[in-house]
Amino acid sequence: MQELPSNYNYKETEDKIYALWEEAGAFKPVIDPNQKPYTIVIPPPNVTGSLHMGHALNNTIQDILIRRSRMRGVPTLWIPGTDHAGIATQNVVEKKLAKEGKTRQELGREEFTKEVWDWVDQYGNTIIGQLKKMGCSCDWSRQRFTMDEGYSEAVKVAFKNYYDKGYIYQGERVINWCTRCQTALSDIEVEHIDQNAKLYFFKYDKNFPITIATTRPETKLGDTGVAVNPKDKRYQDYIGKTFKVNFCGVDREIRVFADISIDITFGTGAVGVTPAHSLVDYEMAEKNGLDIIKVIDQYGKMTKEAGTEFEGLKATEAQAKVIEMLEKAGLMEKVEEIQNAISVCYRCNRPIEPQPSKQWFLKMSELAKPAIEAVKSGQIKFTPDRWTKVYLDWMENLRDWCISRQIWWGHTIPIEGETDVLDTWFSSALWPFATLGWPNKTEDLKYFYPTTTLSTARDIIYLWVARMIFSGLEFTNEIPFSQVYIHPTVFNKEGKRMSKSLGTGVDPLELIEKYGADATRFGLTYINTGIQDLKFDEEAIGAGKKFANKLWNITRFMLMSICHSGPDGSGTGIQENDNLDSRSGCQPVWNDKMEPRTEADKIILEKLNAVIKSTDKNLDEFKFGQAAHDLYDFVWHDLADVYIEESKVTANGHPEPKSGEGTPDFSVLLYVIVTSIKLLHPIMPFVTEEIWQKLYEDKLVDERMLITAKWPKAQE
């Protein structure tokens, strides 16, 4: 028997245990053709990324599911990997170049791309190392990257398939343009931020009969129409008429037309229509055959079309000038303060400048149908259930997807002469099957696909989850996964979004350093109720650390009691009628068929059975917080506070109950501890494995490692 230190030391344990698992190949699934496998694909973090609290939570969740499945004897695969993250990565490398006084344009495309690859080679595995630190049991031999060779091939095949079917087309239309990133963006890559704005009321010129209202007067240089509500009595006489105006020195023809979408009560009820610089106006212009005049260019500067007075000015400068000219001419009627939403780029937060541009689109109408059906029919189930509606609402109102990007880092569109790359989400949409070898019919693909559970954050339901569903159905004729778990968002203590740049974030690696990976995992699981978003408080992690120590000391108590002399050198904790293993003479054994000898034994065994049941139920239903609570309560309050306290041996080494309710049976105690650490292993893999190793050394357990030990089964 060994002497254990009185406190659990995670720093000396975690890396050692992780190495033990890796050396044993414990993360690789054992393929059994007769069994249905359990598969999770990791939401691939950006190669530029480093672990944040959202990752920590989500990967804890996945590791819990994976580890339990593995212990149940199911062939279990967790595929890891990273995403090339087009714009995000390009921006990171551009920033690095900027520090060296260089731009990507100076380098040229080929050199720049090489720079990015170098960057990826050097830093791309940072987050992978961090996942290992957390204890994630991914099969690293199957690690993928969305730009690795095979994956790039999959992207090409996917594109060609869509193209041949006529789903992909090129078209000139108004798209979301980021003047900083110099690329088109899809509708969902645009974020809306509320802001205070000024609403300017004016006429184009003295002869124009209608006053319009706008927050961006400079765009009005490109107006070719005014839209009013068909029911608006004020403007009936003008509908259908075209007026020649001179607006700030620029001659324009403005046609007044009716459109049902116009709000009579807002502004003057008349909207200046700028087809080139508003998606909505563009649609109205198409319906009504209005001219499209581009007055702002891709850099956010005024074009020649905007007139000689404005050409070359930045949009903000042009705005000031337009306002000044309108005021001088006495055309400005009033200015109101309003709240509106500004569109910004989701990657750089700069305002979006919508403009006409030739782009590639993926037609969504046909693809959306089966993806809607798969969820409606229950083949794919969202947890919590409320996300089903969010998904369906979006899928049923889809516009075509702009898939081309004018950046350099990504999959070049596989058409001769094309220099644009594909939206990074085009490739990540293929993740569940491309990681398994698609388009090749590999053994992995045949066996592990469709995957089982997808766990992810709610903010990528549209960007990623929805697109995996229709892509999976299109390319494999199967759903890519059957369960989607949407985890809560982790906010800081004040309920604000965690942000590195604002310094409002918490670094999970610091928590691991300070409390241990198990404590971090337990704390996050403990507060994950599944319903509410999390206001993260470090105290929960502290509780996790204490709990790991408690587990350690419960084991220590048992080991010190079994086959151990009392303090005065006499006696042992073992009693004559304990169930002893004949192999050594002092190893207690217990199995389900034995009858508990005392009331205390009976009670703890009943409670243990109840917690086995509740853990299975909770994890099946993705109630992670509840699972952690139940296990914590059982171990601390039932096992330690009651069972162990009441069965302590007295100072003379003779086993006597504290409260008279029977004597301790160490075979029962061992059984309860072993079962408890099995149940806790998915949440706290390191400390439980370390305890297991101690038990194994003392021949108290048979299986070599807890990670592959058999999951407990409840008795009916």
Added chain:
RNA sequence: GGUCGCUUAGCUCAGUUGGUUAGAGCGCUUGCAUCACACGCAAGAGGUCACUGGUUCAAAUCCAGUAGCGACCACCA
């Protein structure tokens, strides 16, 4: 504007299909170096379950409404 979520102890949150004295973590009070653990043990204080009305023998729980907070979607220029 639409949709959804939240409001329970000082703080962060649980509370399964409505059913005895509403729970946990952390914090707080008092006592304790007992040979598993002071990252601990024992005892304890602390709640009109946002508000209003309704259903019921019974409501934190179901229904309606009000207020506040939050998220997402949306073409309010």
